[in-house]
Amino acid sequence: MWKETVSxxxxxxxxxxxxxxxxxxxxxxxxxxxxxxxxxxxxxKKPCIVTVQAAGTADAPEFIVSGTEDRDGLMExxxxxxxxxxxxxxxxxxxxxTSLSKLFEEHAGTPLVLDFHLYHCMMKCIIHxxxxxxxxxxxxxxxxxxxxxxxxGVWFYPLPETIAKLDYGDLRELQFSMRKSEYVIDTSRMIxxxxxxxxxxxxxxxxxxxxxxxxxxxxxxxxxxxxxLFGLGRPNLFPIADxxxxxxxxxxxxxxxxxxxxxxxxxxxxxxxxxSYASLYLWRSIE
DNA sequence: GGCCAGGTGATGG
DNA sequence: CCATCACATGGC
Numbered sequence: 360m361w362k363e364t365v366s367x368x369x370x371x372x373x374x375x376x377x378x379x380x381x382x383x384x385x386x387x388x389x390x391x392x393x394x395x396x397x398x399x400x401x402x403x404k405k406p407c408i409v410t411v412q413a414a415g416t417a418d419a420p421e422f423i424v425s426g427t428e429d430r431d432g433l434m435e436x437x438x439x440x441x442x443x444x445x446x447x448x449x450x451x452x453x454x455x456x457t458s459l460s461k462l463f464e465e466h467a468g469t470p471l472v473l474d475f476h477l478y479h480c481m482m483k484c485i486i487h488x489x490x491x492x493x494x495x496x497x498x499x500x501x502x503x504x505x506x507x508x509x510x511x512g513v514w515f516y517p518l519p520e521t522i523a524k525l526d527y528g529d530l531r532e533l534q535f536s537m538r539k540s541e542y543v544i545d546t547s548r549m550i551x552x553x554x555x556x557x558x559x560x561x562x563x564x565x566x567x568x569x570x571x572x573x574x575x576x577x578x579x580x581x582x583x584x585x586x587x588l589f590g591l592g593r594p595n596l597f598p599i600a601d602x603x604x605x606x607x608x609x610x611x612x613x614x615x616x617x618x619x620x621x622x623x624x625x626x627x628x629x630x631x632x633x634x635s636y637a638s639l640y641l642w643r644s645i646e
Numbered sequence: 647g648g649c650c651a652g653g654t655g656a657t658g659g
Numbered sequence: 660c661c662a663t664c665a666c667a668t669g670g671c
Contacts, residue, residue: 489666494670538665576654602651
């Protein structure tokens, strides 16, 4: 058993993080205890639960992180997932003079929190394609409950090795479309077969990752942008094709119709180089 | 019941 | 290269 206290640069509003995590029924969040139990894997891919509990405030953020083994490796994972090495103040300053200033006042201190594993992120993005959020969560939940594993009440995503062995029919039974079944299983087979190495992805630029991943059947620009954003934590992504972003912009600016791509590109110019935060807060505004 | 959903690939010009 | 369409199914 290990336990560590970590201080983070303010502002960092962890209760908002928990609130967002709790939207996904798969996450083991306790708003009362101000904590989340994370399903992480150590280097041997063994499931390890790590608990992250808020001990401070948004202006003096502090966390108590605890686990049972592999302290150093898992602490690094927690810091990566919660972006504890970043500082949100420059982001806040940047947006105070933009068309999103009100949004950034409202969500001040909300960090970009990553999915717990890159593979999970990729599968989740494929599953979420072209589905309403509610049904998307249902499908993801079935996927994890059927092929993942549970430990002390925390669900662990399946490994690519497990999914690569499935038949398309196994996912069809969970009400995946045939196409979605193919995308999920075929991509998992590429990973286990060695033609797609997720561990090397973070060494590449956004553009190189885009070029590499869109070649894969079932992975288009929207999916890659989401993987860059929520899988790798890249700071400057704006998923222009995303219906949620479009609706959020329409609402934020009081537009009559959804914005065109050209309008979105134009208004986003002043948001560089922090487009990912603009995207995140726009999403938050309609959740 | 009809339209839309945090898209993508296939097809046809 | 660009426009259009099928895809599966739930939610409203």
